[in-house]
Amino acid sequence: MRLKTKLSIGIGFLFIAILISGILGILSIHVMKNDARLILEDNYETLVYSNNMLKLLDKLLEDPTGVQLFEKNLKQQEANITEPGEAAATAAVREMFEQLKRSPGNDSIRSVIRQKIYLINTANQQAILRKNNVAEMNAKTFSNWLMVIFGLLTLVAFTLAVNFPGIISEPVKALSDGIKAIVNKDYSKRIQLSQHDEFGDLAQAFNIMAGKLDEYEHSNLAKIKFEKSRIDTIINQMNDGIIGLDENRRLLFMNKVAEKLLGLKETEIMGQYAPDIALHNDLMRNLLQDHDKEKELKIYADQKESYFHLDIFNVNNNEKVIGQVIVLRNITPFHELNEAKTNFIATISHELKTPIASIKMSAQLLSDSRVGGMNKEQEELTKSINDDADRLLKITSELLNMSQVETGHIQLKIQPVLPGVIINNAIDTVSVPAQQKKISLLVKDNSSHEKILTDPEKTTWVLTNFLTNAIKYSPEDGEILLSTAVFENMVRFTVQDHGRGIDEKYLPRIFDRYFKVPGSTDKQGTGLGLSISREFIEAQGGQIWVDSKPGEGSTFGFSLPKQ
The missing domain is CATH 1.20.1330 (f41 fragment of flagellin, N-terminal domain)
Known part of the structure; x- marks a missing residue:
């Protein structure tokens, strides 16, 4: 009924x-x-x-x-x-x-x-x-x-x-108990009702559903276990250290490389609270600190100092973080190759300076009238040799500076210096190319004789680089303004030209290594000058920037702390 x-x-x-x-x-x-x-x-x-x-x-x-x-x-x-x-x-x-x-x-x-x-x-x-x-x-x-x-x-x-x-x-209570069992993943639960009414139909439908769920659970369990075993094998075969945490920061898994780096066994710390592990493990404490999700770490491993790139990935489910995966990628071979490359560049650059200097001196001797007279073609060849030697010297100098930057061995001789000294040295260096393009160099020193704490040689190099670029991209009979100003405890240097300017989309990359603005007519530059300038200024506790608009010129500047 x-x-x-x-x-x-x-x-x-x-x-x-x-x-x-x-x-x-x-x-x-x-x-x-x-x-x-x-x-x-x-x-x-x-x-x-x-x-x-x-x-x-x-x-x-x-x-x-x-x-x-x-x-x-x-x-x-x-x-x-x-x-x-x-x-x-x-x-x-x-x-x-x-x-x-x-x-x-x-x-x-x-x-x-x-x-x-x-x-x-x-x-x-x-x-x-x-x-x-x-x-x-x-x-x-x-x-x-x-x-x-x-x-x-x-x-x-x-x-x-x-x-x-x-x-x-x-029947309602029986159905409620059955639903609770299904919620708890007890798919073997069945409801036995002898009555032939709507409740009986509902119980029969429930039993069919539970049977299907039980069948699905058991049919996929072996496959899931196999996939987990395969993933564990893949993770353990990787050369990178991998650590998995749940949403409560408890340890879920850790491969062999991570065990070796941490000096801990996965079976000993499985399920433990990661911050509790960090109390007795320096590396785990460093991994759990609040920092950028990408970081480079130096870890003593394999009887040597090794380098690892730290990546932290959030595991999301329906826009909710349910865990984290910490990956320590071994980048030691890349560090070794980079160090070898830097040493090679430094060695080659150093070795090239002597023959280049000899070539330059020989070219100067050839152009000396006391050695003998030259016709017009010979003078042009000598001048070309001299220009190429200057360019090679500049390139080798930049490569040597870059090798210092890459190795982190920038040698600074910090001392109190008047901004006018740096300005005069830079002006003297670029006066000849400025006169050749009939460019006026205007100086406004508003630093009120405030001394700055800096390495005068490297700061002069940076200012000279700014002026050289300004001269290069300024039209003939143009004008370049070099000015200083005092802001709080900093002295600011700016070089303003009225050249063609730089498109706004290229400004964020202007200080990157080897970057050249597309469409530039400069074929001789290495693209390292501005990158080295940034490294020199930031190494001295200063800041560097650029402001430019197409058709209106560019303004490059840096600031250094006062004495």
Whole structure:
């Protein structure tokens, strides 16, 4: 039977029980009301009329209105004849009353009338008694029937009240327990309901779902375990150290390389809180510190100092961080190659300086008139040799400076120096190329004789590089402004030209190594000058910047701390 049918039967029965109880109650009340009405309207009223006539019978001679009253009650009695024999007695009273009106003093007629009235009273009293017995029997009968029906309805209602909630609650509880088991991944849970209703259908659907989930769980478990084993093997074969943490920063896994770097075994610290491990492990503490997600670390490993690049990746699920993976990539071979390259460049640059200097000196001797005269073509060749030697010297100088930067061995000789000294040295160095392009060099030294703490040689090199670039990209007969200014505890140097300027999109990369602005006509530069300038200035605790707009020129500047 369907649940809807059960509910309909239960609620329908209660409705019918209420309806039957109401109908029987109304019917019994109606019957008793009719019985009472018959007694009151018929017999009781006759008794009233008869008693009135008996009282008036003795006063007919004394009271002139007595005859009228008697006549009135007699007419009412004649209209209310309901019992057997009552009609004959009433007719006799009428006949005797008519005679009495003609002979008022006849006592025998009064006696006959009184007897007939007594007959009427007796008949109605007997009728009242009989009807009262009938009313009592009817009331008793209805009462018994109501008690029987009420008892049956109460028994059935009690049975429904006891059993019907269980029909609803027990399947709901069974389904609730089953759902909780599924939530806890207990896919073996089944619901056994024998009833063939909506709950039975729901239980059957639940069991099918649980069976499918159980089948899916077991069918994929072996595959998942195999994939995990394969991933563990791949991770352990990698040369990089890999550490996995959950959302609560507890250790999930760690490969062999990470074990060697940390000096810990995965089985010993599995599931532990990473900050607790860091209390006794310097490397773990360094890995967990708040820093950029990419960082280079120097770690003693494999009996030597090794270099590792730190990468920290957040593992996200639905935009929520559920863990972290820490990767230590071994970049020691790249460091070794880079160091070898730097040493090679430094060695070659140093070795080239001597022959280049000899070539330059020989070119100068050839151009000396005391050695001998040269024709115009020879002078041009000598000049070309001299220019190429200067360019090679500049390149080797930049390469040597870059080798210092890359090895981190920038040798600084910090001392208090007046900005004017650095300005004069730089102006003297670039005066010849400036005169060749007829460029005016304007100087505004607003440093008020404040001394700066700097390496004058390297700072002069930077300022010279700025001026050289300004001259190179300024039009002939142009103007370059070199100025200084004091801001708080810093002295700022700026070089402003009115050349073609630099597009805004290239400004962030202008100080990168080997970067050249696309479209530049300079084919001789190495792209290292500005990068070395930044390293020199920042090594001295200063700042360097550029501001430029296409068609309006460029302004390069740096600031250094005051004494």
